[in-house]
Amino acid sequence: MVKILVTGADGFIGSHLCESLVKKGFCVRALSQYNSFNFWGHLEKSEFLKDIKLISGDLRDSFFCAKLVKDIDVVFHLGALIAIPYSYIAPQSYVDTNIQGTLNMLEAAKNEGVSKFIHTSTSEVYGSAIYTPIDEKHPLQPQSPYSASKISADMMALSYYNSFDLPVIVARPFNAYGPRQSARAIIPSIITQILSGQKEIKLGDLSPKRDLNFVLDTCEGFISLLNLNNFGEVFNIASGIEYSMQEVLDKILKLTNKEVKIITDKQRLRPKNSEVTRLLGDSSKLKAKTSWSSKISIDEGLALTISYIEKNLSEYKSGIYNV
Ligand SMILES: NC(=O)c1ccc[n+]([C@@H]2O[C@H](COP(=O)([O-])OP(=O)(O)OC[C@H]3O[C@@H](n4cnc5c(N)ncnc54)[C@H](O)[C@@H]3O)[C@@H](O)[C@H]2O)c1
CATH class of the missing domain: 3.40.50.720 (NAD(P)-binding Rossmann-like Domain)
Incomplete structure (x- = not known):
């Protein structure tokens, strides 16, 4: 073996x-x-x-x-x-x-x-x-x-x-992204703040786009x-599909059926030249040699992540900025 x-x-x-x-x-x-x-x-x-x-x-x-x-x-x-x-x-x-x-x-x-x-x-x-x-x-x-x-x-x-x-x-x-990701990452940070009942949630820049x-x-x-x-x-x-963090936030709000006010938290903003504004990947090299491709849609994946966090909310520190 x-x-x-x-x-x-x-x-x-x-x-x-x-x-x-x-x-x-x-x-x-x-x-x-x-x-x-x-x-x-x-x-x-x-x-x-x-x-x-x-x-x-x-x-x-x-x-x-x-x-x-x-x-x-x-x-x-x-x-x-x-x-x-x-x-x-x-x-x-x-x-x-x-x-x-x-x-x-x-x-x-x-x-x-x-x-x-x-x-x-x-x-x-x-x-x-x-x-x-x-x-x-x-x-x-x-x-x-x-x-x-x-x-x-x-x-x-x-x-x-x-x-x-x-x-x-x-x-x-x-x-x-998905179950078990720590709250220092943006998706669990959004979900934990929303699920813990906060009406105002603190986030950084929502314009960067990522391939999730x-x-x-x-x-x-x-x-x-x-x-x-x-x-x-x-x-x-890479999935070959990009979403801005604003689009991800909107999807999570729709899936959780919540409305919140967004506060831009200065400590979560990265120095201008350090922030990576856009990542959209090309996996054709891997796909040409294997049968791999992304199978789980963003909506399905976010729903699974929300459900995991709901069950494990007490293990997250949703009230602080997790570095
Ligand atoms: N999460 C992502 O979106 C992502 C994207 C691209 C690449 N990666 C890479 O994937 C890998 C795993 O990332 P992750 O998101 O699971 O992060 P993670 O922090 O959850 O896992 C990394 C693990 O490494 C262990 N570790 C750290 N220092 C160690 C040490 N000195 N000795 C032994 N273990 C140590 C930690 O205990 C931790 O659990 C990393 O190499 C990361 O750079 C992650």
């Missing part, structure tokens, strides 16, 4: 990816970030927890990473710090986790001789679209320390293919890469 390691397995996308892999019959080892509460993030309540080999540890520790990768066939490396606002105030930790952490995993995978290393990039590396739809040849523009750290990690991963023949594929997902994928579609995109041997290459995982 193929043995797969998922880093960032305690997180939003990683936890869904672990579950999808278990359902498909893979043997899954999952990294949850070590903490003194022995808290396993979103895997804590997973019905598949008994089928997953969970390990707590830290990507920043090269000794730990070397042990983590022992006897593994395929690595899905998702573990990262991902909040853009927090990267303004703690950029060093993004270098330590996203760049050094990725280097530690690449070195461990090289020494272990894994058969595939799927590294997770992000559409944020493209910055505001210079042309659309954005294909893999679009220039990279580091508009935040987060984006800069992911560009560096992507380049380190590709360098391990060029220098050491490590079988690296770079997955570049556009924005994912329901999280299970994103996971299927990752899994489709298992069939490819296009090492040293990058693959976008």
